[in-house]
Amino acid sequence: MTIKEQLQHKINNKTKPLGSLGLLEKLALQIGEVQNTLSPKIEKPAHLVFAADHGLADEGISPYPKDVTWQMVMNFCGGGAAINVFCNQNDISLKVYDVGVDYDFPAELPIEKAKVAYGSRNMRIEPAMTPEECSAAMKVGADAVRKEAENGSNTIACGEMGIGNTSASSLLMHRFIGGTIEECTGPGAGLNNSQVEHKINVLKEVAGKYNPQTPEEILATFGGIEIAAMVGAYLEAKKQNMLILIDGFISTAAVITAIQMDASVKNNCIFCHSSDEKGHKIMLEYLGVKPLLHLGMRLGEGTGAAVAMPLVKSAVNFLNQMSSMEDAGVSNKE
Numbered sequence: 001m002t003i004k005e006q007l008q009h010k011i012n013n014k015t016k017p018l019g020s021l022g023l024l025e026k027l028a029l030q031i032g033e034v035q036n037t038l039s040p041k042i043e044k045p046a047h048l049v050f051a052a053d054h055g056l057a058d059e060g061i062s063p064y065p066k067d068v069t070w071q072m073v074m075n076f077c078g079g080g081a082a083i084n085v086f087c088n089q090n091d092i093s094l095k096v097y098d099v100g101v102d103y104d105f106p107a108e109l110p111i112e113k114a115k116v117a118y119g120s121r122n123m124r125i126e127p128a129m130t131p132e133e134c135s136a137a138m139k140v141g142a143d144a145v146r147k148e149a150e151n152g153s154n155t156i157a158c159g160e161m162g163i164g165n166t167s168a169s170s171l172l173m174h175r176f177i178g179g180t181i182e183e184c185t186g187p188g189a190g191l192n193n194s195q196v197e198h199k200i201n202v203l204k205e206v207a208g209k210y211n212p213q214t215p216e217e218i219l220a221t222f223g224g225i226e227i228a229a230m231v232g233a234y235l236e237a238k239k240q241n242m243l244i245l246i247d248g249f250i251s252t253a254a255v256i257t258a259i260q261m262d263a264s265v266k267n268n269c270i271f272c273h274s275s276d277e278k279g280h281k282i283m284l285e286y287l288g289v290k291p292l293l294h295l296g297m298r299l300g301e302g303t304g305a306a307v308a309m310p311l312v313k314s315a316v317n318f319l320n321q322m323s324s325m326e327d328a329g330v331s332n333k334e
């Protein structure tokens with residue numbers, strides 16, 4: 001029997017009606033397959049938040065000012081952001097990487113200092129990153145994940161902070177999935193209808209201005225420094241055979257980009273929730289995946305991944321701890 005067949009047999013013989021743990025059964029099967037064991041474990045789950053600014057923010061495509069990026073990084077350091085709360089609650093370690101914030105942080109702050117540039121460029125004028133900046137950002141992500149793996153982690157999630165990054169994500173989605181800019185563009189952190197119309201016009205202009213071909217060129221042209229770091233992180237996490245918990249619209253744009261570079265990344269991904277940001281459902285359909293949670297969340301920071309951690313643990317725990325029909329003396333279906 002293959003490991004998949006053995007896992008399915010183990011799941012089917014637990015003391016429950018066949019299939020009655022629904023998506024948790026699929027999750028247990030996936031985790032067991034990734035770890036190639038009938039007794040998988042979640043070890044030292046780690047959450048990495050990558051922060052960077054976006055030159056395109058100068059074009060009024062976000063409802064919030066660019067300064068919110070560095071201000072939220074300070075808030076992460078103070079423990080006051082949503083991602084701090086959910087990571088604390090679920091015993092997930094949290095690190096914040098300054099990979100491209102347009103601000104000089106005080107040296108003593110507990111930030112991982114890995115600044116590639118003071119923000120991406122305004123893509124209405126020039127590509128978001130040079131190829132060198134893009135690969136440097138990807139390396140930051142990869143190195144960050146390798147460090148966690150060396151420390152014994154086998155489960156990773158990424159989050160981001162970057163005012164304007166839903167715009168970059170919409171452009172990546174448009175380019176990789178092929179939907180119209182209208183289908184790929186939503187309110188982000190809370191634009192009203194006429195502001196979304198302006199965002200769509202800006203993104204249409206940017207999308208028509210360049211014609212990059214390879215996934216790396218597309219990422220450098222339309223991405224963001226923190227998104228490139230996430231792409232590098234996901235690629236490395238697959239190399240380390242870690243479980244990869246995926247958040248919402250921005251994380252999914254990053255993982256779709258990573259999948260263009262290494263299709264096998266998808267096998268290790270757990271799609272944690274369906275974001276309310278327009279376009280996320282289309283992304284999930286494109287990937288052919290069912291997310292665990294539908295909470296109407298649209299925050300980012302990796303929060304959807306952090307709140308799904310108890311479900312991931314439930315999947316692993318029922319597989320490891322539930323009795324089998326035989327052991328508990330429970331009669332099976334006739």
Ligand SMILES: Cc1cc2ncn([C@H]3O[C@H](COP(=O)(O)O)[C@@H](O)[C@H]3O)c2cc1C
Pocket residue numbers: 061062063064068072160161162163164165166167187188189190299300301
């Ligand atoms: C206070 C605040 C905290 C956040 N935490 C995450 N985001 C989210 O909103 C931003 C993307 O939305 P847009 O593309 O519309 O700028 C990203 O930083 C994302 O992580 C936040 C946004 C704000 C305002």
Ligand SMILES: O=C(O)c1cccnc1
Pocket residue numbers: 166188189247248249250251275276277280297298299300301
């Ligand atoms: O789903 C997300 O990642 C998201 C949605 C809106 C704003 N920021 C992030």
